[in-house]
Amino acid sequence: MDSQEQEIQKTATNGNAVEEKTNGQAEEIKQIKETVEAQQIKPYPIAEPRLTVKILDLIQQAMHYKQLKKGVNEVLKCLNKGVSELVILAADCDPLEIVMNLPGECEEKNVPYCFVSSKSALGRACGIKRPIVSATIILHEGSQLNTQILEMKDTFEQLFI
Incomplete structure (x- = not known):
């Protein structure tokens, strides 16, 4: 026992x-x-609601002038080619790590970027029914949007100050 x-x-x-x-x-x-x-990870800088409306309006105009690229892969291609002028990212994508490599690339290439609050609003502005997590606007010589793009670029740069 x-x-x-x-x-x-x-x-x-x-x-x-x-x-x-x-x-x-x-x-x-x-x-x-x-x-x-x-x-x-928290997205920075996030556009205010008024600025978001202006950004989405510019995206719609850029889509009509064929100066818009949509999606993470296309944004990376444009950044690497050096043709990207502005990068717009969605702050509500899940997981956020999907787009978190883009701000580093943008800073490396000296391209201003900004987060908007809604990926579905970004998708609608791009003319697509699906949500989009990133988009970039490119310049074309002689385009009517060039002045608006440059003004928005200055606005994006002021967000970091």
Whole structure:
């Protein structure tokens, strides 16, 4: 009987150790989640509602003049080619990491960028029924939009000041 009692005690202590270990891991995971939530990526700069309306209007005009590229891949292509003048990103895309490499590329290429609050509004402005997370406006020589694009570019640059 002594050997059976010893086995039961060993099992009980091993079980407690396992419970303590899982409780410790659960607390550690909880702490990691809290720090990740505290360091959550936040889009900056976000356009004010009035500026958002102006941006979406310019996007619609650029679409009619064929000076608009839509989507992360096309925006990256235009940035790498050096033809992009403005980059517009959606702040409500999920996960936000989809577009978070674009601000770094924009800063590297000296192209101003701005976040708008709604990906569905950005999609509608681009003439598409689906939500869009990024768009870029490009310049064409002799286009009627060039002055508006340059004015908006100055406005974007003032958002960072």
